[in-house]
Amino acid sequence: MEGIMQQFDIITRTSGEIIVFDLIGTLDAHTLELLEKKFREYVNQDYKYFIMNLSQLEYVTSAGLGVFMEYIEDIRAKGGDIIFCCARDRIYKIFDLLGFPVIFSFYPAEEKAIESITGNK
Amino acid sequence: MTSFIRKYFHLLMIFILSLLVFLINLFEFYTNLYIPLLYYMKEFFTLSALGFSYYFWNKIETYKKLQVQYVLKSFLFSLLIFVSLLLFRALFFSMASYSPFFPYVSENIYALIFSAIQGILLIIVLPILLIYLRYLFTYRRKFSTPFYFNIFIAASILSSILLASNPEEAPDLFSVNGDLRDLMFKGTILFTFFLSFRHKWIPYLTKRQKYIFSFMSLFIIPLLIILFDRLRIPVTDFSLSLLYFFNHIWYFVIFYGFNIMISLWLQLPTASEFEQKLKALSSLHSASREISFYDSTRVLFQKITRTAEALGQAEDIWLQLFRPIGVSPSELIISKMDHQILKDFLQYSFHPKIHEYVRKEKKSILVEDVKTHPQYYPYYFWRNHIRSLIACPLFNRNHNLLGIIYFIHSEPYHFDYSDLELYESFSAQVSLSLENSMLLRELVEKERYQQEMKIAREVQLSLLPSDIPSFAPFSLSFQILTASEVGGDFYDIVTYRDGSRGIVLGDVSGKGTEAAFYMAEFKGIVQAISQLCRSPRELAVLTNRILYKNVERKVFITAIFLQLMPGQRQIRMVRAGHSLPIKIRFRHHSWTEISSRGIGLGLNAGPLFDQHLEEVEFWLGEDEMLFLYTDGLSELKKSNGELFAFNDMIQNLSNEQHINRSADQFNEMVLDSVHAFLGDESVNDDISYIIIR
Numbered sequence: 001m002e003g004i005m006q007q008f009d010i011i012t013r014t015s016g017e018i019i020v021f022d023l024i025g026t027l028d029a030h031t032l033e034l035l036e037k038k039f040r041e042y043v044n045q046d047y048k049y050f051i052m053n054l055s056q057l058e059y060v061t062s063a064g065l066g067v068f069m070e071y072i073e074d075i076r077a078k079g080g081d082i083i084f085c086c087a088r089d090r091i092y093k094i095f096d097l098l099g100f101p102v103i104f105s106f107y108p109a110e111e112k113a114i115e116s117i118t119g120n121k
Numbered sequence: 122m123t124s125f126i127r128k129y130f131h132l133l134m135i136f137i138l139s140l141l142v143f144l145i146n147l148f149e150f151y152t153n154l155y156i157p158l159l160y161y162m163k164e165f166f167t168l169s170a171l172g173f174s175y176y177f178w179n180k181i182e183t184y185k186k187l188q189v190q191y192v193l194k195s196f197l198f199s200l201l202i203f204v205s206l207l208l209f210r211a212l213f214f215s216m217a218s219y220s221p222f223f224p225y226v227s228e229n230i231y232a233l234i235f236s237a238i239q240g241i242l243l244i245i246v247l248p249i250l251l252i253y254l255r256y257l258f259t260y261r262r263k264f265s266t267p268f269y270f271n272i273f274i275a276a277s278i279l280s281s282i283l284l285a286s287n288p289e290e291a292p293d294l295f296s297v298n299g300d301l302r303d304l305m306f307k308g309t310i311l312f313t314f315f316l317s318f319r320h321k322w323i324p325y326l327t328k329r330q331k332y333i334f335s336f337m338s339l340f341i342i343p344l345l346i347i348l349f350d351r352l353r354i355p356v357t358d359f360s361l362s363l364l365y366f367f368n369h370i371w372y373f374v375i376f377y378g379f380n381i382m383i384s385l386w387l388q389l390p391t392a393s394e395f396e397q398k399l400k401a402l403s404s405l406h407s408a409s410r411e412i413s414f415y416d417s418t419r420v421l422f423q424k425i426t427r428t429a430e431a432l433g434q435a436e437d438i439w440l441q442l443f444r445p446i447g448v449s450p451s452e453l454i455i456s457k458m459d460h461q462i463l464k465d466f467l468q469y470s471f472h473p474k475i476h477e478y479v480r481k482e483k484k485s486i487l488v489e490d491v492k493t494h495p496q497y498y499p500y501y502f503w504r505n506h507i508r509s510l511i512a513c514p515l516f517n518r519n520h521n522l523l524g525i526i527y528f529i530h531s532e533p534y535h536f537d538y539s540d541l542e543l544y545e546s547f548s549a550q551v552s553l554s555l556e557n558s559m560l561l562r563e564l565v566e567k568e569r570y571q572q573e574m575k576i577a578r579e580v581q582l583s584l585l586p587s588d589i590p591s592f593a594p595f596s597l598s599f600q601i602l603t604a605s606e607v608g609g610d611f612y613d614i615v616t617y618r619d620g621s622r623g624i625v626l627g628d629v630s631g632k633g634t635e636a637a638f639y640m641a642e643f644k645g646i647v648q649a650i651s652q653l654c655r656s657p658r659e660l661a662v663l664t665n666r667i668l669y670k671n672v673e674r675k676v677f678i679t680a681i682f683l684q685l686m687p688g689q690r691q692i693r694m695v696r697a698g699h700s701l702p703i704k705i706r707f708r709h710h711s712w713t714e715i716s717s718r719g720i721g722l723g724l725n726a727g728p729l730f731d732q733h734l735e736e737v738e739f740w741l742g743e744d745e746m747l748f749l750y751t752d753g754l755s756e757l758k759k760s761n762g763e764l765f766a767f768n769d770m771i772q773n774l775s776n777e778q779h780i781n782r783s784a785d786q787f788n789e790m791v792l793d794s795v796h797a798f799l800g801d802e803s804v805n806d807d808i809s810y811i812i813i814r
Contacts, residue, residue: 029632061806062630062679062721062752069724070675098679098698099720102733 007031010038017048017080018117020110024056027064035064039071048080049117053110055086060094068104081105085113131177135244138170142360143237150226150233164285167244167360168278175248182252189260189322192253193334199246200341203348206242210235217355223291225357232358239352240359247370254373260322273316276309277369285362306365310372317376323384325399328392331385338382345375401543404428405550421558425526425551434535435528437506441476442524475500475512479525485513485548487541490533506531511541513548517556526551573634578603580637584644586614592622595685595741598784598812600792602753608807609636610751613644615651615660621687623657626811627680628699628751639676643668643722657682657695658736665697665722665730677723681749685813692747692813693738697722697730700755703748703771704741707780712771715739741813744780746787750810757795760802770794784812 008031011022019042027035042050052068072082085107087095095101107113126133145163149155210217217232219225227233251274259266283302284292292306326334349371357364388395407428426438473496478486488494488510491501500507511528526548530536581603589599601610609629617623625647629636646667647660654660661682668678679698686693694702698721701714718735741747748771757765773794774787782790791810 061756062628062677063632066630066675066677069677070673073674097700098677099718099724099733102720102729103724 008034010034012038012042014047017046018051018114019047019049020051020053022053022056026059027057027067028059028061029063032064032067035067036070039067043071043074046078048075048078050075050080050082051110051113052082052084053086054084054088054091057087057091060091062098065095065098065100068100072103081117083107083113083116085110131173131180134173135170135177136241138166138173139237139241139244142166142170142240143233146227146233146237146359150230160288164282164360164362167240167363168282170244171248171363171366174244175251178249178252182249187253187256189257189326190330192256196250196253197341199250200344200348202242202246203352204344206239207348207351210239219354219358223357224288224361225354227358232355236355236359239355240363243352243356243363243367247367250370250374254370254377257322257377258316258319260320266319269316273309273313273369273373276305276312277366280305280309280369281362281365284365285360288361309369313369313373314376317373317380320377320381320384323381323388324395328396331388331392335382335385335389338378338385342375342378342382345371345378349375398539405543405547421555428547434530434540435511436531437527437529439527439529440524441527443480443522473497475510475527476525479512479514480522483514483516483520483522485511485541485545487511487536487538489536492533508533509535511536511544513544515548515552515555517552523552523555523559574606577634577637578605580634581611581640584611584613584637584640586612590614590622592685592813594688594690596784596814597624598788600788600808600810600812602792602795602804602808604753604804604807606632606805608632608753608805609640610753610807610809611640611644612809612811613647615647617660617684618652618655621684623651623660623682623684624749624811625680625682626699626749626751626809627678628753628807628809629678630676635676639672639678642671643678643680656736657684657693658734661695661697661719661722661734662727662731665725666727668723669726672723677721679721683749690741690743691738692741693736695719695734695736697734698724700750700752703750704739705746705748705771705775706742707744707746707775707777710775710777712775743814745814746774746784747813748774748787748810749813751807753804753806753808754791754795754810756806757798757804757808759799765795765798784814787812787814 008023008025008027011024013020013022021035021038023035025031039050068082075082081104083105084095084100086109087106092106095106100106105113105116107116142163145159145166148159214231214235216229217235218228219232220228227236255267255270258270280302283305287302292303323331352367353364356367422440425440475486475488475497488497491497491507491510497510500510507529509530509532513526513528515523515526517523526544528536528544585601589597599612601612603610609631610627611629612624612626615623615625627640627643629639629643631639643664646664650663650667651660654663661680677698679700681699681702682695682697684693685691694715694717696702696715696717696719698719701716703712704715705712715737717737718733720730720733722730724730754765755767757767759765770791774790779787779790788810791812795808
């Protein structure tokens with residue numbers, strides 16, 4: 001395989017129906033398997049709201065973004081959502097270029113993201 | 122007739138010669154004359170007959186056919202023949218009588234006839250006994266072994282001749298006589314005695330055979346002695362050389378028989394142990410043949426357990442695989458336990474673990490009694506059929522740990538250090554085959570992958586437009602550098618409803634054949650509907666609608682759709698989630714990004730896509746340049762993480778001096794800076810760009 005294996009990791013934090021994924025490192029075609037695995041695991045466990053904390057995300061490619069598209073329909077069908085927060089400028093730009101903010105909500109801080117969920121209840 | 126004679130020539134000669142001997146004896150019997158010439162002729166005929174008999178048997182009983190079992194059985198069979206002969210004599214020749222003293226001449230015609238019958242029988246049988254003796258003697262021979270046996274034959278024949286040349290006297294076994302004949306005779310017997318100690322075939326009998334032969338030998342030895350006593354008188358009457366030859370062979374048989382009997386009896390206590398070890402060794406041998414490579418670890422493991430079970434002793438066998446290699450145990454395949462126990466074992470946290478020892482020390486371990494072992498006793502309390510244990514590491518050629526095989530038994534002290542050695546060499550075989558199977562699988566995977574990539578690339582290249590038409594008044598230059606894994610880039614040329622030309626530059630998410638497939642789909646859709654569309658926006662909207670229904674959820678395409686208006690230098694554009702195009706103004710040595718709203722294709726069924734898609738229109742002067750690209754170029758990275766200075770390159774391109782350069786020339790410039798950056802390295806994502814002047 002060309003290129004160095006970028007490192008990618010996910011730390012999950014839960015509270016009730018909400019689960020937060022801290023995405024750490026680089027999310028691209030080589031590392032997205034882990035993200036898929038996590039989604040599979042937690043979607044099956046009936047978590048409704050998935051908050052993606054992007055503060056430690058260094059880089060993301062279009063392949064990585066595909067994972068969110070894969071699960072968003074199922075999550076929204078259960079009445080939940082994927083919500084993004086804390087993206088660095090560079091990262092937000094990548095999401096923006098593709099048009100993600102049109103489809104998903106982005107918040108500057110995690111509290112705001114959580115508020116948007118609890119506020120709606 | 123002649124072929125019959127040729128085939129049975131030796132047999133015929135035996136009979137003819139024996140008949141001649143009989144006739145001479147008959148003559149002597151009736152005439153009572155002793156004529157030396159006739160006597161020597163008689164002995165000559167006897168010896169010749171023996172010779173023919175030997176050659177006859179040599180042809181039949183080739184070495185290849187001989188095996189210990191067969192030889193012993195045939196030997197017993199020939200003893201049976203002699204016993205039958207005795208019975209025969211008792212039944213039909215009971216009236217035969219011989220003189221009481223040496224040379225035991227026959228006193229009546231019946232005796233003479235019987236002597237002849239016995240004589241022929243001995244002439245026929247003795248050589249085959251010799252051949253069998255030779256086989257047993259030279260079992261597992263050294264270089265000089267047959268030599269000793271040949272000396273024995275030669276000595277026996279010589280001795281027979283020498284002794285027969287003096288028909289009056291019989292040698293006395295218990296007194297020493299300086300006479301050459303006597304020395305020859307006794308010397309041969311002594312030599313025979315020493316030869317009789319060579320019976321290397323005995324240990325390799327099975328335990329059962331050893332027991333059977335031990336008991337049989339109790340009867341056979343006396344029988345041999347009895348036969349000797351009963352046979353010697355008639356044979357003396359028939360021919361002296363035959364008598365002495367018979368003597369020598371029979372002494373060998375008797376000495377050998379005694380030796381065998383004692384040896385067998387002494388080996389009985391260790392027979393079972395020995396047999397077990399032999400079996401283990403032969404299992405190991407067949408294991409190394411059977412365990413070649415297999416497709417799946419599971420099949421390999423089945424073979425391993427079968428062969429390991431054949432090695433004997435282990436009641437249960439586990440195979441523990443380490444993935445990644447040498448780091449941590451990931452898989453445990455247990456032969457006689459079920460999945461629940463497997464899970465149980467992996468979660469049971471007893472420390473220290475045996476596999477830790479094996480992994481660190483890189484050697485096998487024998488635990489004679491798990492229950493009383495100071496460190497590993499928890500294994501016994503977890504499952505009490507683990508009472509004694511051997512664990513052997515499996516190494517690949519780099520001496521990294523592939524896995525561990527455990528051999529388990531419910532009795533303590535069931536394994537000892539010689540077992541450890543055996544299992545270690547078995548494990549070495551297993552390592553080899555395990556590694557081979559893994560390497561093979563990797564190779565197959567790699568080939569399949571490369572084949573897939575090849576197909577994907579072929580598809581990708583075939584989707585690109587073959588001819589570039591004129592875009593007057595614009596001039597265009599296209600470039601695509603494909604990554605080996607196929608990154609999803611492609612471009613195409615379309616014609617709108619009003620005949621104006623346009624281009625599409627796109628990037629499909631995903632890689633390999635998947636990307637190529639969606640590329641083809643996208644191109645198909647775009648080509649099909651572009652002639653119905655009036656503007657790039659319409660094209661994009663319709664394409665998205667169709668695409669969304671026809672691709673997987675996780676797939677999306679970013680693209681730029683352009684329409685190059687004929688006549689004027691006017692361009693219409695929509696940007697569906699793609700990187701922002703760059704407009705260079707050479708006179709000002711500056712460049713700007715043209716931004717317009719738009720999300721990627723395939724993300725949304727329609728409403729949001731349409732809503733957020735902004736169409737822009739602008740004019741491209743002759744002193745300006747439009748640069749479209751995919752993120753393969755803007756995000757270009759080297760393997761050490763160094764980022765391509767994209768902005769700097771654009772800045773360089775926008776130098777006023779380049780104002781008159783053609784699109785193709787700019788194409789080259791960009792290509793050069795990419796190659797300068799990468800050096801020897803290859804791209805890992807597709808790079809595409811389009812230059813419009």
